[in-house]
Amino acid sequence: MADTNIVILGNGGAALYAARAVREAGHPGEVHLISDTAECAFNPMLSPYYFRGKVAWENCFPFGAQFYHDLDIVPHCGVPVASLEARAQLITLEDGKQLPYDRCLVATGASPVLPPVPGLRESARAFPLRSASTARMLDEAMKTARRVIVMGASLVGIEMTEVLIKRGVEVIVVDVANQVMPRGTHPSVAAILLKYLEGKGADVRLGIGMEKIQDKPHSVVCHLADGSVEEVDLLVCSTGVRSNLDFINRDEVEVELGIITDERMRSNIENLYAAGDAAQAYNRITDRHDWMGTWGNACSQGRTAGQQMVDIDAVYPGSLPENISPVFEWSYAQIGDIQPATGEVRHLSCGDPEGEGYSLLVFRDGVLVGTNLINCTELSGKVRSAILKEWRCESTLQLAEDEFTEAAVKRILNECTAAQ
Ligand SMILES: Cc1cc2nc3c(=O)[nH]c(=O)nc-3n(C[C@H](O)[C@H](O)[C@H](O)COP(=O)(O)OP(=O)(O)OC[C@H]3O[C@@H](n4cnc5c(N)ncnc54)[C@H](O)[C@@H]3O)c2cc1C
Numbered sequence: 432m433a434d435t436n437i438v439i440l441g442n443g444g445a446a447l448y449a450a451r452a453v454r455e456a457g458h459p460g461e462v463h464l465i466s467d468t469a470e471c472a473f474n475p476m477l478s479p480y481y482f483r484g485k486v487a488w489e490n491c492f493p494f495g496a497q498f499y500h501d502l503d504i505v506p507h508c509g510v511p512v513a514s515l516e517a518r519a520q521l522i523t524l525e526d527g528k529q530l531p532y533d534r535c536l537v538a539t540g541a542s543p544v545l546p547p548v549p550g551l552r553e554s555a556r557a558f559p560l561r562s563a564s565t566a567r568m569l570d571e572a573m574k575t576a577r578r579v580i581v582m583g584a585s586l587v588g589i590e591m592t593e594v595l596i597k598r599g600v601e602v603i604v605v606d607v608a609n610q611v612m613p614r615g616t617h618p619s620v621a622a623i624l625l626k627y628l629e630g631k632g633a634d635v636r637l638g639i640g641m642e643k644i645q646d647k648p649h650s651v652v653c654h655l656a657d658g659s660v661e662e663v664d665l666l667v668c669s670t671g672v673r674s675n676l677d678f679i680n681r682d683e684v685e686v687e688l689g690i691i692t693d694e695r696m697r698s699n700i701e702n703l704y705a706a707g708d709a710a711q712a713y714n715r716i717t718d719r720h721d722w723m724g725t726w727g728n729a730c731s732q733g734r735t736a737g738q739q740m741v742d743i744d745a746v747y748p749g750s751l752p753e754n755i756s757p758v759f760e761w762s763y764a765q766i767g768d769i770q771p772a773t774g775e776v777r778h779l780s781c782g783d784p785e786g787e788g789y790s791l792l793v794f795r796d797g798v799l800v801g802t803n804l805i806n807c808t809e810l811s812g813k814v815r816s817a818i819l820k821e822w823r824c825e826s827t828l829q830l831a832e833d834e835f836t837e838a839a840v841k842r843i844l845n846e847c848t849a850a851q
Pocket of ligand 1 (some may be wrong): 440441442443444445446465466467468472473474475476477478479510511512513538539540541560561562587675678706707708709724725726727729753754755756
């Protein structure tokens with residue numbers, strides 16, 4: 432145990448929570464950390480807050496340089512992992528350097544994916560957002576932009592729409608989906624958010640793909656699937672991410688969207704663990720192993736993996752899909768499963784976003800499994816706790832959805848929060 436040589440691949444929240452757990456357990460052996468960049472760990476979710484002027488640039492690096500020193504980590508920075516031989520327990524970096532390991536954690540996160548639109552990948556004016564370097568490039572490009580297309584009406588796409596509109600930029604949002612924020616937002620809630628965004632000046636075009644993109648010397652011409660053509664200064668791409676696992680041999684390691692892990696963050700190969708956006712872990716709401724893509728779940732998985740690598744039998748309790756974010760002057764929360772695939776499902780809503788706040792509660796077989804909250808996110812802690820405790824409401828099994836009056840749903844919401 433004392434001589435166990437631990438190698439952590441990646442340098443984000445999952446990687447550093449693992450490293451911290453290893454040292455907190457008193458592990459005296461070597462801990463190596465491999466990062467494809469030379470910078471300290473970056474928190475990608477803070478970049479929209481930086482663009483909004485709410486977080487200083489240096490605070491987007493929450494662990495700082497001292498962290499590695501204090502934890503006696505041996506950093507290998509600026510060279511990506513090229514291959515991992517899981518059975519041989521050997522890592523090769525792109526510069527040819529080899530590192531054998533006793534225990535290894537894959538925490539290499541994810542990278543933006545651009546759809547196969549002709550001209551998009553070659554465009555010098557198309558900016559995805561993830562790493563510190565992509566945030567810096569986008570920051571620079573936004574300084575002179577007057578007209579922008581945001582591709583993808585995801586939470587990140589909407590955050591960037593807000594950033595741009597508040598800087599006086601004309602914004603067109605384009606998405607092939609028929610609603611904004613399709614991941615985690617019920618269509619009825621998306622319709623409320625859409626109206627609000629349009630009121631703020633966003634030109635949102637849903638159900639429309641991008642067909643072709645052509646760079647010009649000082650602009651980019653975008654051909655949309657409905658036949659319209661828009662000339663803009665730049666494109667902000669928020670079109671999804673894919674786990675960084677090119678170095679993994681999929682004949683050895685079981686991978687779907689991420690490395691499949693068990694409740695101890697172990698892969699199918701002994702001594703190989705995975706966490707964060709590189710992993711697919713237990714989702715306590717859906718009871719499946721899902722890819723999650725959220726900071727809190729990544730860090731918590733990293734911590735469990737770190738403890739496991741030093742023989743502490745920690746068990747990951749399971750992920751909870753969760754995002755709480757400002758949308759212009761509104762606050763918005765999405766927690767749990769909004770569109771359960773099985774069971775008898777009820778979506779009950781009450782309130783008013785401009786008044787006391789709007790709540791949507793999702794029940795599966797009488798059990799609360801999800802919520803969308805607008806302008807009452809102060810309830811999110813209690814509703815979250817009710818979801819985790821599998822709070823039941825029998826009447827949701829007895830009545831049809833249209834039999835629930837506004838007053839009845841408010842009563843259910845009050846009962847639910849009072850019970851926490
Ligand atoms: C703009 C934006 C907004 C977001 N907003 C939210 C939010 O509001 N709430 C929320 O919960 N989550 C949010 N997220 C998601 C959240 O940031 C991620 O889920 C989280 O950062 C995942 O952490 P991770 O450590 O698994 O991966 P990452 O943060 O991606 O870190 C992976 C690390 O591995 C390194 N790496 C990659 N490949 C290699 C390689 N081959 N060799 C060596 N190193 C490698 C990378 O450089 C990086 O340092 C947001 C993400 C973005 C981009």
